[in-house]
Amino acid sequence: MNKIKIAAALLLAGCIGSAPASAAPVFSDLNTVTPEDLVNSLLSGGSGITINSVSYTGANEASGLFSNGNSSNVGINQGLVLSSGILGNMASDFSDDNGAAGNPLLEAYNGNRPTFNASTLTIDFTPQGNQITFSYVFGSREYPDYVNDDYNDAFALLVNGENRALIPGTDTAVSINTVNCGDENGDDPTNCNLFRDNRNGNISDLDLGGFTQIFNVIAAVNPGVVNTLTLVIGDTQDDILDSVVFLSGGSLAVCGGPDQPPCQPGPSPVSEPGMLGIAGMALLAMGGLRRSCRRR
Template structure:
């Protein structure tokens, strides 16, 4: 049985290799600064003044990226916050970066303990009464963790209220709230907002799934200092990592006189990818990959 699994994985790996593309270039916080990341998010004429910036987490976990379109992230450049090691995203996104947990995220992930949290805190003054930011959540914990306590989570708290919500709902953005189910199709949630990469046909990054581009919007107090806390973490263990990609130039003040409206829905493109059909040989590949990658489930 093990030999069959290995053979299936070999077939599966060839398919991934044939679809490989140039990968994004990542710059982590060992060579850039939290202030640079916050400024990268600002739109031109954003109507936002950055007052202060702070980061907690492993410096190797988070930073900036370019050439994101090469891997179908959804936008070409921006900030990446991860629960692993940023530079391993193209290869083996499965690292315990030994960062501290963020217990505040347990409110959004079902009360599970968190590990390896990365948190970017931005104090800012807007001119309008709302702000908007575009992002994508992705994880190497799909599909094995759907419906389990390994419910990695991303939150964006504006003045204490989480605004990283599944569009059209009040659900926080986690593995369990945006997916197309596990390998058997169970526990699917908001599948139309999910891009399934279990077969490696969406991106060559080491992610088993990504959301569509989401837009977070939040009410703020114009002319006063407001706080945005962006945070991501593993849930229930410190492996099989997750990432929040935040689009460069998408943090903007809106909703005030002379400013554009914020709609709070999904951002523009990419289009949803339909679920692959059931294919016998491909199913064997999936089973082989599952057996090799998730020995922890049997522990």
């Protein structure tokens, strides 16, 4: 299907109440860093994890490292980032065909729809304990216009083949249609308490319609032998309106055992910016600070 942009951004210098205008997140994609650098950024000090091998499939421009995430209220300040677009465009027009193929691994979690522009990071590792933990935030340009539609971009986090990118306390995979605050009219929200709505640009200056809260993963592993962790994200149904996952640097570690840190279950809420000024709120209500994108 084709898509036509039907609204322009309102540009007002010094607009009261806009999202923070401090330095945006800094991205270093896989043209300048290596897949090994990505994985090393995840490991905590004394993680209890040995990395055996790392491989990446996807566009180099789609994935890498990020820092200064707090400037745009990502919820995670630094770490590893995988996307279905081009990282350098996330602050302006996050809607690109980056040329990468899809990944059938995702299709089990998006209603068996075709996928495009997938980024896949595969890590073979040996843990010293029987559980691992780490944290991530999922976000997308698909929000909110294509909530409950076919464009159900998804993220999977497979530990020894089992998806652990789940809505906390359920067996439901994280995707556009499973965590949101409703469509463009606010209708039919799902797990809205786990979502941070950015449809009016009042949470973040990134070109994303929303983010999840910080989700903390706890997964069983086999201690002392090689295990496999596969991270994969992609577009669904077409190759535009991109999605992203931010993984917290230093959060990957064994947990819950003797002399190991405790496992932290459940989502971690993110503190949002303070109340917007009256003028800024009025502008945001008119949708003046965000692009709107439609398919037909």
